[in-house]
Amino acid sequence: MTIPSEPRSASAFSTPLDVLLDRVEKDMQDDLVPAEIFHSEEVFRAEMERIFTNTWVFVAHESELPKAGDFVQRKIGLDPVIVSRDGKGGINVLSNYCRHRGTQVCQTDAGNSRFFTCPYHGWTYANDGTLVGTPLMHRAYGERVDPDLWSLKRAATVESRNGFVFASLSEDVPPLEEWLGGAGWMLDLITNLAPGGMRVAGPPERYTVNGDWKTAGENFAGDVYHLPTLHKSIEDVELIEGLQGTCEIGRTYEFENGHTFIGHAWTEAIGPFFTHWGYGAIPGYVENFDLSGLDETQRFVAEHEPPTVGTIFPNLSFIRIFSPLPDGPPGVFTSFRQWQPVAPGKLELWNWQFVWDFQDEESAQRDYVGGQYCFGSAGVYEQDDTVAWEGVQRAAASPWMRKEGMKFNYQQGQNSPVDQAPDPDWQGPGVHRKTGYGEHVQFNFLRQWLRTMKGQTTPRTAGTSTTDGGMA
Amino acid sequence: MTATADPGTTSAVDASTYTVVVQFLAHEARLLDEGREGEWLELLEDDLLYTVPSRQSTEPRSDEVNRAAWRIRDTKAHVRTRIARQNTGRAYSEVPPSRTLRLVGSVEVVPTSETDVVAAHSSLLLYRQRGIDVHFDLIPCRRNDRIRLTAAGPRLLAREVILTETSLKTANLGVFL
Numbered sequence: 001m002t003i004p005s006e007p008r009s010a011s012a013f014s015t016p017l018d019v020l021l022d023r024v025e026k027d028m029q030d031d032l033v034p035a036e037i038f039h040s041e042e043v044f045r046a047e048m049e050r051i052f053t054n055t056w057v058f059v060a061h062e063s064e065l066p067k068a069g070d071f072v073q074r075k076i077g078l079d080p081v082i083v084s085r086d087g088k089g090g091i092n093v094l095s096n097y098c099r100h101r102g103t104q105v106c107q108t109d110a111g112n113s114r115f116f117t118c119p120y121h122g123w124t125y126a127n128d129g130t131l132v133g134t135p136l137m138h139r140a141y142g143e144r145v146d147p148d149l150w151s152l153k154r155a156a157t158v159e160s161r162n163g164f165v166f167a168s169l170s171e172d173v174p175p176l177e178e179w180l181g182g183a184g185w186m187l188d189l190i191t192n193l194a195p196g197g198m199r200v201a202g203p204p205e206r207y208t209v210n211g212d213w214k215t216a217g218e219n220f221a222g223d224v225y226h227l228p229t230l231h232k233s234i235e236d237v238e239l240i241e242g243l244q245g246t247c248e249i250g251r252t253y254e255f256e257n258g259h260t261f262i263g264h265a266w267t268e269a270i271g272p273f274f275t276h277w278g279y280g281a282i283p284g285y286v287e288n289f290d291l292s293g294l295d296e297t298q299r300f301v302a303e304h305e306p307p308t309v310g311t312i313f314p315n316l317s318f319i320r321i322f323s324p325l326p327d328g329p330p331g332v333f334t335s336f337r338q339w340q341p342v343a344p345g346k347l348e349l350w351n352w353q354f355v356w357d358f359q360d361e362e363s364a365q366r367d368y369v370g371g372q373y374c375f376g377s378a379g380v381y382e383q384d385d386t387v388a389w390e391g392v393q394r395a396a397a398s399p400w401m402r403k404e405g406m407k408f409n410y411q412q413g414q415n416s417p418v419d420q421a422p423d424p425d426w427q428g429p430g431v432h433r434k435t436g437y438g439e440h441v442q443f444n445f446l447r448q449w450l451r452t453m454k455g456q457t458t459p460r461t462a463g464t465s466t467t468d469g470g471m472a
Numbered sequence: 473m474t475a476t477a478d479p480g481t482t483s484a485v486d487a488s489t490y491t492v493v494v495q496f497l498a499h500e501a502r503l504l505d506e507g508r509e510g511e512w513l514e515l516l517e518d519d520l521l522y523t524v525p526s527r528q529s530t531e532p533r534s535d536e537v538n539r540a541a542w543r544i545r546d547t548k549a550h551v552r553t554r555i556a557r558q559n560t561g562r563a564y565s566e567v568p569p570s571r572t573l574r575l576v577g578s579v580e581v582v583p584t585s586e587t588d589v590v591a592a593h594s595s596l597l598l599y600r601q602r603g604i605d606v607h608f609d610l611i612p613c614r615r616n617d618r619i620r621l622t623a624a625g626p627r628l629l630a631r632e633v634i635l636t637e638t639s640l641k642t643a644n645l646g647v648f649l
Contacts, residue, residue: 109528109638111535202541203526207640233562237553327549348639369545378524378544378645380557383565387603387643 017042021454031414031439032407033446038212039345039396043453047341051314051452052077053169056179058316058338059083059093061352062163063199069112069127072203075340075348076169081155082106082116083165086128093155093167094129105152110203116152125152162191163198164316164336182255182429183312189298190307190318190334193276193289196357198334201368204350207377211389212396213315213339213347214449219385220309220317220337222262222441224250225412230384239324239380245269250436251305255429257457258448260441261310261318263301265434275303277332278322285332288358297428313448315339323370331363333371345393349386351376413438485581485590493581493592493619496626501574501596504648509555512648513548517620517629520548524633524645537634543645544633551648558646565602566646573599584618589629592617596633600647609642611635613649 015023015036020043024034037043059074060083071084073096080096082105096104098118105116105125115132117124124133129152134145155167159176161184166176177184191198209216219226228235228243235243249269253261266274279285280303291299301307311317317337324330334354339347353371355364375382392408395401413420418437426432433440451457484490496515503512526541546554557563578595598611618630633649 108530111530203528203538205526205543206638207642207644210643230564233557233560233564236560236562237557239553325550326553327547365545369542372542372544373546373550376543377640380554380563383644383646384563387565390643 015040015042017046021450024450025454027407028410028443028447028450031409031411031443033410035392035396035398035401035406035408037396038215039393041344044341044344046453048077050455051449052341053079054173055170055314055452055457056159056166056168056173056176057314058164058312058336059167060091060165061200061336061354062091062160062165064110064203065091067112069114070110071106071113071127072110073106073108076155076167077341079169080104080106081167082152083167084127084129086126087114088128090128091158091160091165092128093158093165094125095153097153098123099131099150099152100134129154162187179257180259180312181257182253183257183259183261183310185298185429186253186255186259186261186307186310187312189294189302190320191354192293193291193302194356194358195290198354199357201353201355201364201371204338204352205372205376206348206350208342209339209347209349209386209389210345210393211347211386212345212393213341214446215389215392216339216347216349217311217313217315217317218442218445219389220319221260221311221445222250222252222309222436223439224262224264224308224436225439226385226388230388231381233384234380237326239326242269247436252431252433252436252441253301253307253310253428254431254433254441254444258313258445258451259311260313260444261307262436262441263305263307264436265305266322267304274322277306277308277320278330279332281322282330282332284359284363285356288356297426301428311445313445314452315341319375321374323367323374325366325370325373329366331367331370333367333374335371335375337375345397349377410439410443413440483583485583489590489621490579490581492621492626493590494579496619497576497579497592497594497617500628501576505572505574507569509558509648513552513555515625515627516548516551517627518548520546520551520628521630522546522551522633523631524635524649527635527638529638539632543635563646565644568603570600570602570647572601572647575599588622589618589620592619596649598647598649600642602643611640611642611647611649612637615649 027034057076060072064072065085068085068087071082074081074083082094082096084092096106098105100123101120103118103120105118114127115124122135126132131147131151155169156171158167224246227246234240249265251263274281309319315338320334323333336352338350342348353368355367416437418435420433420435420438423432423434500512500515523542524544526538527536530536558566575597576594580593582591584591594615596613596615600609614634616632620627620629
């Protein structure tokens with residue numbers, strides 16, 4: 001089909017938000033997306049107000065906080081938060097702004113402390129956020145400053161799933177389990193393959209990407225079409241083969257609330273031995289697996305068509321692939337990554353490698369190093385991904401393209417002979433397609449973005465109780 | 473002695489060894505700036521270990537660098553494959569290759585317990601202009617090297633790169649430090 005021509009306006013370099021969102025909705029019916037959403041001051045501001053302060057956002061994995069007093073500093077949208085484990089074992093998600101004048105009470109990325117003391121005037125908070133001290137109290141305030149009124153602000157609700165801690169700055173959200181829906185089911189088959197599950201291999205590495213957070217999110221929702229082009233060099237140096245067939249063996253998993261994964265039918269493509277992401281082809285893994293807690297469909301997916309990448313809306317993504325290193329034994333790495341919005345068209349990438357609790361030091365190190373070799377600031381794949389994403393937001397900010405009303409083409413599949421219909425025999429949650437063609441996964445992610453931006457998301461179920469700011 | 477030992481409490485090497493090592497560091501920097509990675513690879517020992525450990529803001533400061541966590545932990549084979557990938561002409565982040573300038577300074581060279589190996593500490597400021605970027609990146613770091621003095625000349629045995637930044641501002645570590 002052809003792209004309808006847009007009326008030209010000499011002055012319309014920036015579209016009023018609601019007009020833009022209406023246009024997005026209309027264009028998406030034709031499998032088009034206005035470029036402008038990937039770099040716009042107004043869109044970015046609205047994303048902070050409507051998405052990041054208004055929905056569940058991943059903040060930490062519990063294995064980062066094994067001991068009482070452990071804390072990490074994280075981001076919810078633009079806000080710095082402290083994620084701490086208090087003396088009772090509870091996890092707290094606290095604003096890192098002192099209630100007195102706003103100075104950040106925690107100036108480090110991670111550590112262990114019972115207290116956070118503001119460097120400005122010395123207001124001191126316990127690691128659960130409670131105000132416990134104000135210098136020169138009797139002369140300055142005459143009485144104890146009320147901790148019920150003046151403790152650190154706490155995230156409205158905090159919950160954890162398989163060790164992944166999420167927080168919401170709004171109470172008006174469904175319980176985490178309901179919000180994750182099919183993504184929780186998928187998380188189970190990713191991280192619960194063995195007793196003890198997975199733990200972080202190290203602290204997150206961080207680096208700036210001149211790309212929009214949504215570009216990263218939609219890529220990891222399941223853009224497998226880019227593999228044979230952007231990552232051809234990996235095949236050239238024989239670290240992978242068969243990239244040309246990536247869409248053919250692609251398998252989509254599209255869940256509610258925009259959560260989206262895509263997998264590959266590895267046993268069909270490579271051989272019956274290549275089960276469980278290829279873990280089955282390497283000694284030391286499946287012997288430790290116990291899939292008895294999974295349902296039949298989960299076991300089938302994990303064994304034959306496991307998710308390669310995925311995005312939990314809004315900004316947590318996952319990747320697991322078989323990774324031979326140029327020397328030494330092969331392994332399978334697992335990375336969770338978060339696309340932290342920084343500014344229009346700019347994000348900070350936080351990248352955690354994960355390893356199995358059962359792995360010995362040598363095996364865990366292999367997967368950690370193998371993961372970094374592929375996906376990370378020096379990753380042979382990721383180096384090329386992140387710079388390709390730069391162009392998306394540049395086109396989005398282009399005065400000429402704004403004037404043209406540039407739309408990106410998501411029409412792959414409209415005339416494709418490939419059967420992209422939802423699998424009628426699918427027994428799992430959500431929609432499953434037996435192809436990577438069609439760009440359905442990107443749209444599942446972007447539709448949730450649009451619904452959230454237009455305020456069309458379902459509020460929490462009536463009568464649902466939420467934990468106030470902490471999680472026991 | 474380790475590569476991170478404090479040279480203030482250790483005797484420095486003699487002037488001729490110092491000159492050889494400084495010359496080596498300057499030479500490898502020039503090879504990399506001139507796109508001669510293949511020649512640079514020849515200067516790496518077969519048992520090379522090239523690491524970029526994790527760095528975070530912490531108290532105490534001594535906890536900042538976590539040597540059990542890495543952005544990069546490369547053997548020579550890993551490095552060789554990185555170079556081979558760049559040479560495919562399809563490693564798009566480096567097509568065309570970044571224009572770089574490595575400024576190596578503050579070089580200290582100290583002996584180690586192995587008679588043919590010295591430790592060299594240096595600072596590196598890498599200027600990088602990538603592709604058609606209108607901006608440039610600076611990658612500041614310190615390097616703790618172990619250099620083997622062989623009959624054929626110095627060879628890099630180990631390099632530990634301590635990035636100055638906790639969060640990188642450059643697009644990636646697609647350039648050698």
